[in-house]
Amino acid sequence: MAALVSSHLDKPVNLLCLSLLLLVCILSQRSCAQTTYKSVNLGGWLVVEGWIKPTLFDSIPDNDLTDGTQIQLKSVTLGTYLVAEDGGGSKIAVNRNSASGWETFKIWRVKDGSYQLRVFNKKFMVAQNGGGGIVNAVTTTPSTWETFQIIRNPSNRNQVHIKVLNGMYMQAKSQDQLTADFQGEPGWGNNAATFEMNTFGQLKGEYQLTNGLGNRAQQVLNDHRNTFITESDFSFLSQHQINAVRIPVGWWIASDPNPPAPFVGGSLKALDDAFSWAKKHNIKIIVDLHAAPGSQNGDEHSGTRDGYIEWDSQNNIDKSISVIDFLASRYAKDSALLGIELLNEPRTAIQLDTLTPYYKKGYDTIRKYSSSAYVMMCNRIGGADPKELFQMNNGLTRTVVDVHYYNLFDDQKFKSMTVQQNIDFVKYDRAALLNILLSANGPLIYVGEWTSEWEVKGASQSEYQRFGQAQLEVYGKASFGWAYWTHKNVQEHWSFQWMVQNQYLDL
Structure with a gap:
């Protein structure tokens, strides 16, 4: 008798099960x-x-200075680091004994050897009038006055000069203000235009x-x-x-x-x-x-x-x-x-x-x-x-x-x-x-x-x-x-x- 009842109910039960399965499918994608x-x-x-x-990066000149590389610059004469005061928006000073966020600059590569430097609050370092005076970090969109050559010491690549548009170099004459008014070739001795460059955080x-x-x-x-x-x-x-x-x-x-x-x-x-x-x-x-x-x-x-x-x-x-x-x-x-x-x-x-x-x-x-x-x-x-x-x-x-x-x-x-x-x-x-x-x-x-x-x-x-x-x-x-x-x-x-x-x- 049970078998007979079961045989009569097979089709309705199967249809019910199928309907329930379809409902579950609608309610749950998984x-x-x-x-x-x-x-x-x-x-x-x-x-x-x-x-x-x-190996894709091997043939890039100065391939440790690609876009986004972070650098810190220390004056060899003063022994202190460059800093974008307030994180940017004002002057570049040379008065920090240690380096952190405001003392860190991010590379924007313009071409081989030429770079722009973005500071903590996303503004850019600029040599006013292309050089000859003070260096600030006040520009939002970089152009020619914000573009610099980083020239490395052939015998010590961590030692650099930074050349501005008019051919002068940045120098740290005092801790109060970085200027771009060193004339002539500075050489690699103990002078205000020479900086120690530390690089880190490279992006590839x-x-x-x-x-x-x-x-x-x-x-x-x-x-x-x-x-x-x-x-x-x-x-x-x-x-x-x-x-x-x-x-x-x-x-x-x-x-x-x-x-x-x-x-x-x-x-x-x-x-x-x-x-x-x-x-x-x-x-x-x-x-x-x-x-x-x-x-x-x-x-x-x-x-x-x-x-x-x-x-x-x-x-x-x-x-x-x-x-x-x-x-x-x-x-x-x-x-x-x-x-x-x-x-x-x-x-x-x-x-x-x-x-x-x-x-x-x-x-x-x-x-x-x-x-x-x-x-x-x-x-x-x-x-x-x-x-x-x-x-x-x-x-x-x-x-x-x-x-x-x-x-x-x-x-x-x-x-x-x-x-x-x-x-x-x-x-x-x-x-x-x-x-x-x-x-x-x-x-x-x-x-x-x-x-x-x-x-x-x-x-x-x-x-x-x-x-x-x-x-x-x-x-x-x-x-x-x-x-x-x-x-x-x-x-x-x-x-x-x-x-x-x-x-x-x-x-």
Whole structure:
């Protein structure tokens, strides 16, 4: 009798179950994900990062004075440092016994040997009337009077003279005021025109490379793009169970083949090639706006000139939406497109009430062209609430929140961790956080950057294997999947290709 009743109820029960399943799918994007993606970032390819391939910067003259390098200048006669009083907006004095923020100047490279110096509050050092008098830091937009030659001692490159427009040199005659009125050639003895230069905080991004190379930049970038990632890399990834790639791009790609100087064309053709290769090897593509106009995080991978975060002006936000519109219109109908990421790693210096309207407008922009492409939104870095983007995703479809997990970049937390403590942190702390995100009935979750590198020194192959395996197990539970940073890197443990080929990472 029970069997008879069951047979009569099979169809209604099945229909009810199907209806409930569809309802759950509507209410929760996460439960309806058809595929989780094992993916790899193609970092350092279409957005240059010098630490990934340092040799790109070798041929730049004075390549320790690229844009954004920070310098401090100490008078050899007075023994005190140059300072932009009040952080800028008034005189340059030479009266500090130690150097900090106001005593630090950021390089803007004009051409080989010629530079502009940006002070703490973003104004520029200027020799009034091109030289012959006082030196201030009062200019907002630099031009000829703000441009100086930094001439280095051939036998001691940390010793410099600073030549101004009219041929005179800056000198520190007193601690009260820097002047630009030393006439003749100062020589490298103990004189007021000689300074000790300390350099630090160098940036090695695409802006630094292209501006440093000048008219050679196009050929260098062409060679790099044509060789760093090729179709053979897509074949390799496909053979090792990778079904997606995340490709960082810079905002200048939307102006290809003639982007604003100093950027050079060619990245768009390379991205087109990637879409072609992806289809051949059954790989999906996430296009990631990694470098946004004005810089969203001040890091070299954001295309910044000097490390200041200036993305959150309305003009730069509008430019970013234009880039998203360009990418969506170009690739929305391409079968290889998986998603578009609206912004990579904005820092908490970017206010949430500035970021979320941008993300919503970016979502609407992509939806003009595609209802199926995933719209991906990166969490802010620097201590933000990991669920801060969940509320804005209510009512949106096919959205993904991208979280980045590294056992690095936090000296207090990771510097002293042992091998087992690192592994346990992933297996318990990270797993718990990920479970909270996954159980919140919000957008899909993507661990869009992680790596097998850590702060442990001298770890064995088996220890790297255990660490990598722990991350694969935990991040493999993310509802959208994960992406290793990055495919190729001169630093071996950051290179997915090297880690797989040398059996440090087993998928």
